[in-house]
Amino acid sequence: MAITTLWDVAYFMATALLGLVGRIIPPLAAPLGNVDLIWGLAALVFGAILLAASMINTIMLIWFERKMLGRFMDRRGAMHVGYAGLLQNFADGLKLFRKNTFKPRDADGLGFYAGPTAYLVTSLLMFGVLPVSTGWSDGSLPLSMLLALVIFSFAPLFIFISAWSSNNKYSLIGGMRSAAQMIAYEVPILLAVVAVVVVSGSFDLNTIVNEQRNFWFWTLPLTLAMIVFVTGMLAEMERIPFDLPEAEAELVEGWNTEYGGMLFAYFMLADYVRALAGSILIVLLFLGGWTLPSYVPAALTSFPLAGIFWLMLKTYLVFGVFVWIRAALPRVRTDQLLRIGWMRLIPLSLASVVIAAAFVLVKCVPVLGCVPSMGG
Amino acid sequence: MESNPEDIRAQLTAAGAVGVLAVEPFDGAAARVKFAPESAAALFQVFRDALGFTHLSTVGGIDWVTRYEVFYLLWSDATKRYVILSADLDAKTPHIETASPTWPSANWHEREAWELVGIHFDHHPDLRHLLMPDGYQFHPLQRAFKLHEPEELEVKVRHV
Amino acid sequence: MSAVAPAAPLPAAPKPGPVVGPGGELPVVTNDVTFVEIETLRSREFLPAAKEALSAMLKEQGESKLIRPVFNWAGRNSLFPLHWGLACCAIEFAAAFGARWDAERFGVVPRSSPRQCDLLIVNGTVTWKVAHKLIALYEQMPEPKWVIAMGNCATGGGPFRTAYSVVPGVDKLVPVDVYIAGCPPRPEALLDGILRLEALIRERGE
Amino acid sequence: MAADVEQKGRSKPENPFLIIGKPLATAARQFAKSLIRPSTIVYPFERLEDPKFREEVAIRSGRPIGVGQVWDNYRGVHALNVNTCISCNLCAFSCPDLCIDMVTVPGGDPKHPKKCPQIDYGKCSYCGFCSDACPEGCLSMTTRYELSTPKRAEMVYSPQKMFEIYQRKLPMNPIRLERPANEDSILLDVPLCIGCNACARDCPTECITMLDIPKVAPKPGEKPAKRIWKEPVINDSDCVRCGTCISVCPKECLFWGTHS
């Protein structure tokens, strides 16, 4: 059996594991051979691999940001812990794991502990939905894109819960800003996605990616939608210039002011999980996902794990752009942020939908020799 | 830059200022004007309105053991010069009328002079501690207040 | 006693006994023992619990020869100092995080909230007015935590130790792990102090 | 005359599409530059006080890193040459922070124990007044700055410890203060002097000699003055102006002044 997808790996491991158990305890061999049981175990293994991969990727993303930001700032960034500071974030995580976790006296216990946990868990759910390559996830979700966006928009709820239950004024202001900001930016993001749906004709991320084999044609009608989506994503990820909820200068550390130790690590991790997921989403929706334009040599796409390689490369490039923006731009103010959201981005996203629809109507402009196959 | 007490004296006379005791030359300022503390409020108005000293640089006090001195450093944008006002105060209960209605910037300077030197400013809008904690009872810039090397000192933290 | 109780004859001689301001911010002087009264909302609650939890955790780790060195390595390689500037040394503290010295190389990233810090760098003169705030900040930091007294003012009051308002050494208020001499210390000296603290943590096996 | 910066600075960005273009371009240029060599000094391995390193880095990065070629001027820890110290106390006198104590070191004769400075680096403000005041040049400041210690007591440097630093031959602060051309000298208020020899005994440079002066016969009706008929003569060229004699004089008859 050729192992080409993550499912295959998981199935193979589950089979081997159950086979081993059956070999050791022969009476169990027959009931363990049940296909449903193997599939169930395979799903667990699949989840574990996905979780580990996404966590390691997230930590590498933090390292990537620190090093790149360092170069933007004419310095080196973490470099003495591990080779080139690769182990720095692992040290940070372990240290925070060891730190004493406590609850301020007047904080609300349930919200204080549940908020960050739920924030991290819902952020990690994203990776169950986002396909990373052909066959590397369950492709049977017809509305996977909508599901991804829904999971993405859970965050303000949990941020607000943890901010309120910290019983700190800075946290509360930060939480309110966060809620206002995320709700304001949901709308343009969804409208920009409508443009994608109009062009691709599907809510399934796999289909959307496959539609983008005509890469150059794809970018033309969706340039505006992409700009809107990336701007909205910046706000959703709470990165500079839209990192008002954690605005260091006025709100000490924003909504995580009262958090230390592992709960703070949850917040940090979840932030970067969201950044990673958001970057992958941008790549999937606009930059071709794991595919390359159809005219590139086949050798570039045929080596093992090529799909994941291209996807991650694109993801890190997109994240690099975010780091670049962070290095060069100041933070905006709340009212300006909301004004940008409601008065600039929403008209722009509506316009992008109209443009996309017009392209679909005209339907057959061959660009660079590619004949679009639109409408799903 | 040059000290010019005659000019100040002439202008003061023209403005009808009362309570001026002496106008002395002073290096770096137009003059040093000694005045009686009772006529402070009126004199401040004269200096601001008639002589054009619109900017109050600072207010300071000096403890001369037998008496206190309070001095005001004023600057005029029109003539580009400083003038020093100075008044001798009683050693027992040094007090003078506040300058903050005339120059709002005097507010904090007077608070500082009150807390460090111990000169009381009558009718000051907000005469409370600025640099030292509330309830501090000493006036450190008085001559009687001596500094000494800290000895070994045990500090205990008590939670309230 | 430093200058909080001058023996000088003053017009309004203070009555002997505790001198307490409304905010309880003054050091109280009784028989050569100075109390700093602090009003910490949260620290009192969590501090005993924190100490207990930490000692339990350390005990647990002590039994495991594998885990403890790993956590020690993590702890000493990721010291987050509190982003707090007191006086002159704060400028050199900032310079150490500037492009030329870049303290982030060692994993030292300043955080603004004491909850997320491991390291309190006292970079400047501590006055009696700020003493109780300093203690409160120290107590808000979760265990394990360390203190660096940067510069002479934090070490022993420096040139201002004779003044009436200055605490002659921050070790009177919080336990200090490493002293850095200098007035102010160069950024390299601060980095040297941080490296010294890392060596100290490794030595102590915290 | 006044440069009104309002007009220059406030003009709107020319191209509305490039509202964030300029900072992004600037950051990108810096990124490209520092990919080759950021201006960070990898401190424990590269040190600014190493001139070779400074040159190398400046050439590689194309910018003036650590321009101070006279880096040796830095005022760090003191180095003390115990052998040439004359125990004149000048360093302790001139210290504004009163962090220098004169402590006895072995090597003096029992009558006049040799005293050398001991510096508390928890109080020192590194102003350099002591090394400026040192007449023999035995106390000088080196470029060493790494002084972190877990123990407060270790910050007090004894003369021996500073002598060890001296023996390491670290770069010393090369700028030495020249003594002013016509300094004040120590003058004697002759009628007040009782000839007690205290100044000559304590003078660190032994530039005071007690000379006999002719006895003056008491005036009729007066008792003969209780006076040892000697008075100090100070050799100005050897005097280091430490003021020890002024401090020990019981009658306050020595003072600063000019001979004219």
Add this chain to the structure above:
Amino acid sequence: MSEMWINMGPQHPMTHGLWNLRVRIDGEMILDVDPEMGYLHRGIEKISEDRHYNEVITLMDRTCYVAGMAWEHLYIQAAEKALGITAPERAEWIRMMSEEFQRLASHIMWYAAFVQDLGLMSPFLYGMRDRDLILDLFQAYTGGRLTYEYMRVGGVRNDLPEGFPKQAREVLDWLEPRLVEYDRLCMGSDIFRSRCDGLGVLKESDCVRLGVTGPMLRSAGSKRDIRKDRPYSRYSQVEFDVATADAGDVTGRYLVRMEEMRQSIRIIRQTLDWLDHHPGPVIADHLPRWLGAPYAPVGREGYLLKRNYPKGVGLSAIEEPHGEACAYVVNEGGEHPYRVKFRSPVFANLSACSHYLVGYRVADIPPIMGSVDVCVGEVDR
């Protein structure tokens, strides 16, 4: 949401020092502010009374730790007047150059801190990097990075070392394009402009009334600059322009400071040219003993009092990087100054803060207070 008081400080990223801004807010709007100072009150004026004239210099560097040279210059001028001593010509020019270098370093430090408050991270590091070059120059001729102890009553400690003018010009050549870069990072982006335009407005008449000086005053349209109006040192012999703006807002202060940096570079170039061609002594010939270090101590405490030494009062005013600073030194003939009184510009600028904060938003506090350039060391002294 109802009104509430929040404490910004003494440990808060906005404060850049040790003070507490109590703010009453309604939602995000500021209704009232109440600054609480004194957390860094070190009694410098009192300690000065126990020190010799030269020994006060060590305190001056620490009074304002971003502008040590300027405060040394301020104090030295007042002390020289009080003691009746004049410094040689070359020393005056070196002092002027030092003050301008200090202004440059202080303004760059301000820039770094100010943009960091706005969330711009990289200019902070660029600023610190470029400021370090100026500090290197200081170190080359004074031996200290922040605390110089360089000026003495009657001159300066030592002459400039060999090769210094060349290095100084190299640094200025490096800095000039950097200033353009700073401008591109800030004024080049619309976000920065929208954060700063029309914020913290203080009109010229209000500035004068409230004692606000320095770049804050000049950004409101006034041309008051002590260097021009009442030239001290040798400022009458160099050419420079006074930077002014009209609006009196945060952008105006930014523009004024950026222009001042350029003017400082211009002044430094002129002083370097002068210093190249005029060698000479840097310290006065004959100095009295009671100055204290380093010209030997005065012996027993108080022994000078029985002799007749000149008395006097010295007043000096300089244009410090933050504004108008004054010193008032009373010499009563002892070896210590009888009373030293300083006027700190930030003290006055901060005392007016309710006038330029109320009515704006919480998010506006960092840029507004950043544009004031708070240095708590000189406020509390």
